[in-house]
Structures are given as C-alpha cells and as structure tokens.
C-alpha cells in the first residue's frame with residue numbers, strides 16, 4: 639500500500655506523526671514552520687531557527703521517504719502525481735493525502751505588489767522590506783493582521799485597514815474592543831469600514847487615498863488549488879470523510895471542509911484534527927470498516943498575542959493575563975517539539 643503525503647506543513651507533518659506505515663512525503667521543503675510566530679519574526683523579535691524544525695531526523699527515525707518537489711497536478715485515473723522536476727515526474731500512489739496549505743483569499747488590482755506572511759519565504763521577504771520602511775499599511779484585521787500590526791508598530795508607522803465595522807470582525811465585540819485599545823495605545827492608526835479598491839503608487843480605498851512604503855496583505859486564507867481536483871469557494875472540495883476523490887484525502891488549509899456553521903476555520907488546531915482523522919480513516923478503509931464522518935470543532939478557541947499580552951477568545955468569552963501568554967508559548971513550543979527526535 640503506497641501512501642503519499644503532499645506537503646509537509648502542519649497538516650502533512652501531523653498526519654505523518656499519527657500514521658504508522660510506509661509513507662512517502664513530497665514537498666518543496668523538509669522544514670516545518672510554526673506560522674503563529676511569523677508576526678514576531680517579521681518584526682525582528684525572534685530568529686528563523688526559533689520557529690522551524692528540520693524534519694529530516696524525524697523522517698529517518700520513522701523510515702519516511704522524502705522527495706523534494708512541488709506537485710503540479712493529480713491524474714486520478716492513473717493514480718499519479720506530477721511535478722515539473724524531471725527526475726521526479728510521475729509519483730504513483732494507492733492513497734494520497736493532499737496538505738498543500740493556503741494562500742491569500744481576496745484579490746484587488748495591484749495585490750501582487752504587496753507583502754504577505756502566509757509562508758516562510760514570504761515572511762522572510764516581508765521582514766527584510768519592512769525593516770527599511772517608515773509607513774506600513776496592514777490590510778485585514780483578523781488574527782494575523784492585528785498581531786503583525788502590533789509587533790511592527792515598535793519601529794514604523796502602521797495603518798491597519800479593515801473592510802468590516804470593527805477589528806477582529808469574526809470574533810466577539812469584547813475581544814475586538816480589547817485589541818483595538820491595545821493597538822491604539824501602540825500608535826496604530828485603525829481605519830474600519832474601509833475597503834481597499836486598488837493598489838498602485840498609493841492605496842485607493844473607499845475612504846480615500848493612502849500613501850505607503852510597504853503593504854502587508856492579511857485578508858484571510860483560502861486553500862491552494864491543485865490541477866485535477868475540484869475547487870469550491872474556499873478550497874479543494876471534500877466530502878464528509880475529507881475525500882476529494884477515490885483514495886485522495888485533502889486536509890488542512892487546502893480543503894474546503896463543511897461545518898455546521900459554514901466552513902471549518904483554517905487553523906493549525908483544525909489541520910491537526912483532520913490529519914488525525916485521516917490517519918485513522920485509512921486504517922479503517924483498508925480493513926473495510928465503517929467510520930463516523932469528520933466533525934469540525936464546534937466552538938474553537940483562539941489565542942491572540944500582542945507583544946507580551948495575550949487573550950484567549952472562545953465564543954463570547956475573553957480571558958487575558960499572564961497565564962494565556964504562557965499557554966500560547968507552551969502550545970507553540972510543543973508543536974515544534976513533537977517532531978524533534
């Protein structure tokens with residue numbers, strides 16, 4: 639049984655941790671990055687080696703074969719993955735797990751001029767360019783937008799633009815007010831109910847023209863596309879067993895996973911649960927056993943870190959204090975430590 643995992647980020651690596659059996663992993667990198675630390679990294683507060691782990695020892699320890707390349711398309715009929723790398727063209731599979739992550743979800747003219755922190759290479763570029771910038775505009779005030787705006791406000795002028803009426807629009811008002819106050823105290827200019835329409839030499843918005851040295855695009859994530867698989871509004875379409883086709887599972891940010899209230903959140907927590915589910919589902923599929931469909935977390939919690947403050951938000955409950963900051967540090971450290979051998 640040839641099991642092939644595409645992508646070695648949170649979801650792919652977590653699958654490898656839970657699945658015991660012969661596996662090949664195909665990915666452009668053998669490093670696992672903790673994206674939750676990208677805002678601090680971009681602000682120069684932590685270094686590269688503090689937010690990544692080399693998966694090579696883990697692969698060797700578990701007998702996992704690693705093939706360094708980017709998969710370009712899937713041919714389901716012949717159960718083969720294709721890449722542009724000549725030496726690894728055509729990787730056959732019996733079962734395939736796609737875990738290729740996400741990308742920016744909102745498009746406006748000129749967005750290609752902006753910086754992003756969705757993957758490490760982009761975060762590295764963002765760090766270098768923001769270091770030299772005076773006026774930085776952060777577009778989008780979700781979790782990563784507010785965190786990065788706060789972190790970089792130590793050394794540059796930051797304007798935070800949000801299309802909705804308040805920052806953190808997907809969280810409760812209490813969280814929104816708490817974060818807004820901290821951002822304002824840090825000197826961040828907040829523009830809400832303001833839509834970015836176009837980016838050229840300036841940013842054209844529904845509330846006027848804004849000058850900038852750099853723009854950081856933090857407008858939310860949709861799954862990456864992969865030719866050969868059907869795509870919905872937010873990612874590759876999967877059924878209730880997280881399957882996108884016969885013997886193909888899609889997990890993590892790449893997938894459009896239905897939940898009771900809409901679509902599953904694109905978080906590490908969700909990616910980890912999906913990975914664990916698929917590791918078990920494969921074993922049951924092999925034995926022809928039935929299993930329950932995947933269910934998303936009903937009421938997930940998030941921890942937002944702003945400098946040395948952190949808040950935990952779950953529904954309408956907001957908890958702040960040292961303990962939350964310590965919890966976040968613990969979660970992040972444990973995430974990387976899980977793969978140390």
Ligand SMILES: Cc1cc2nc3c(=O)[nH]c(=O)nc-3n(C[C@H](O)[C@H](O)[C@H](O)COP(=O)(O)OP(=O)(O)OC[C@H]3O[C@@H](n4cnc5c(N)ncnc54)[C@H](O)[C@@H]3O)c2cc1C
Pocket residue numbers: 644645646647648649650664665666667672673674675676677707708709710737738739740755756757781782862889890891892904905906907908909941
């Ligand atoms: C700035 C930021 C802060 C965040 N903070 C939090 C947080 O505090 N808490 C939380 O729960 N979540 C947080 N998240 C979200 C969380 O990091 C993601 O939901 C999670 O990493 C998704 O895992 P993934 O495996 O789907 O994608 P990724 O971890 O992005 O991994 C994708 C992998 O696929 C590889 N790949 C891509 N394309 C291909 C291809 N074509 N072929 C082969 N391999 C490919 C990539 O190299 C990578 O190894 C944050 C995200 C960001 C960007």
